[in-house]
Amino acid sequence: MSARGETALWIAQRASAAVLGLCAIVHLAVIIYAVQGGLSAAEILGRTRGNLAWLAFYSIFVLAAAVHAPIGLRAIVIEWLGWRGRSRTGFLVIFAALLGWLGMRAVFAVFL
Amino acid sequence: MKVAVWKGAAQGSFQEFDVPRQPSQTVLDVVTYIQRRLDSSLAYRYACRVGMCGSCAMTVNGVPRWTCRTHVDKVLHNEALRIEPLKNLPIIRDLVTDMSAFFDKWARAKGQFAGSRTKRDAFAPIASSSPERADIDAGIECIGCAVCYSACDVVAWNPDYLGPAALNRAWTLVKDTRDQRTVERLRAVAGDAGVHSCHTHMSCTERCPKRISPTAGIAGLKRAILKSALKGEL
Numbered sequence: 001m002s003a004r005g006e007t008a009l010w011i012a013q014r015a016s017a018a019v020l021g022l023c024a025i026v027h028l029a030v031i032i033y034a035v036q037g038g039l040s041a042a043e044i045l046g047r048t049r050g051n052l053a054w055l056a057f058y059s060i061f062v063l064a065a066a067v068h069a070p071i072g073l074r075a076i077v078i079e080w081l082g083w084r085g086r087s088r089t090g091f092l093v094i095f096a097a098l099l100g101w102l103g104m105r106a107v108f109a110v111f112l
Numbered sequence: 113m114k115v116a117v118w119k120g121a122a123q124g125s126f127q128e129f130d131v132p133r134q135p136s137q138t139v140l141d142v143v144t145y146i147q148r149r150l151d152s153s154l155a156y157r158y159a160c161r162v163g164m165c166g167s168c169a170m171t172v173n174g175v176p177r178w179t180c181r182t183h184v185d186k187v188l189h190n191e192a193l194r195i196e197p198l199k200n201l202p203i204i205r206d207l208v209t210d211m212s213a214f215f216d217k218w219a220r221a222k223g224q225f226a227g228s229r230t231k232r233d234a235f236a237p238i239a240s241s242s243p244e245r246a247d248i249d250a251g252i253e254c255i256g257c258a259v260c261y262s263a264c265d266v267v268a269w270n271p272d273y274l275g276p277a278a279l280n281r282a283w284t285l286v287k288d289t290r291d292q293r294t295v296e297r298l299r300a301v302a303g304d305a306g307v308h309s310c311h312t313h314m315s316c317t318e319r320c321p322k323r324i325s326p327t328a329g330i331a332g333l334k335r336a337i338l339k340s341a342l343k344g345e346l
Contacts, residue, residue, distance in 0.1 A: 001303065001304045002303065003298070003299040003300075003302035003303050003306075003337075003346055004302075004341065004346050006302055006303055006304050006306070006308050007302050007308070007337055007338070007341045007346060008341070009308070010308045010334070010337075010338075011338065011341065075309070078270065078304070079266075079269035079270055080269070
């Protein structure tokens with residue numbers, strides 16, 4: 001890939017890593033805080049349903065994961081499988097779309 | 113001591129020799145003893161014997177090292193040595209590797225200085241205390257021994273990867289305020305065989321006999337590439 005394309009991917013991966021790092025810390029801290037009073041499906045749904053702040057936070061989390069993971073997987077398939085070209089790009093785009101779709105499906109499952 | 117030495121090219125085998133221990137004996141002394149006394153057909157490469165020329169690097173007990181300045185005392189394991197050619201380079205014969213790919217990558221990383229002054233111009237003043245000069249000083253003493261290249265996992269996985277030495281060279285030129293080809297050089301090292309492939313394992317930094325940190329140079333290049341990309345130059 002061109003220097004510009006490679007650099008853009010690198011920036012995207014670093015930026016998404018920073019977002020993921022922050023999101024993971026908030027996610028874990030909230031879990032630890034939330035389970036203090038016991039944990040039930042009703043309690044979780046009570047907090048998440050219709051909560052726009054929660055929706056925004058986890059949408060960003062999912063988006064960052066969908067950007068970050070395929071770029072990392074790209075390096076792995078190059079080094080381990082020597083897989084290059086359009087078929088690899090196609091695979092990674094599908095993988096990114098799948099991560100985004102599954103992630104957002106999970107988010108909306110407890111938001112709606 | 114027992115010394116197992118690689119004989120052959122890509123196909124070959126280890127041959128065992130008994131070599132007497134001497135005080136202050138280096139691994140290069142051992143190889144020279146074998147070649148002069150035990151097996152005159154053994155091919156190996158050296159020149160200066162004092163850690164300047166970078167030609168005697170070999171894999172000693174699994175680790176790439178400059179053999180002229182590696183004392184046997186430091187690397188002997190169970191009274192035995194296992195000496196192989198450098199990894200990640202094609203073997204010509206026995207302990208001699210073909211280093212063409214290694215040096216071709218210096219050229220691909222735009223490792224040539226490109227100044228703008230002629231011999232009629234005055235010298236460019238570079239303060240020895242300037243931060244750029246300090247960065248160059250940290251990387252400039254490379255002797256081109258290919259120990260870092262041999263130690264690099266990424267070169268093993270991706271043979272196109274430019275490798276630590278070529279990237280370190282590019283870094284010293286990027287920091288050289290006299291050089292005129294910075295953007296072109298950054299472009300050359302930012303492709304998919306360049307700095308972004310580095311996993312920061314730091315094997316190069318761990319093994320460099322001159323205590324250079326190519327990892328630091330690669331990190332510096334990434335920062336320079338980022339700045340250049342944000343300015344729209346790349």
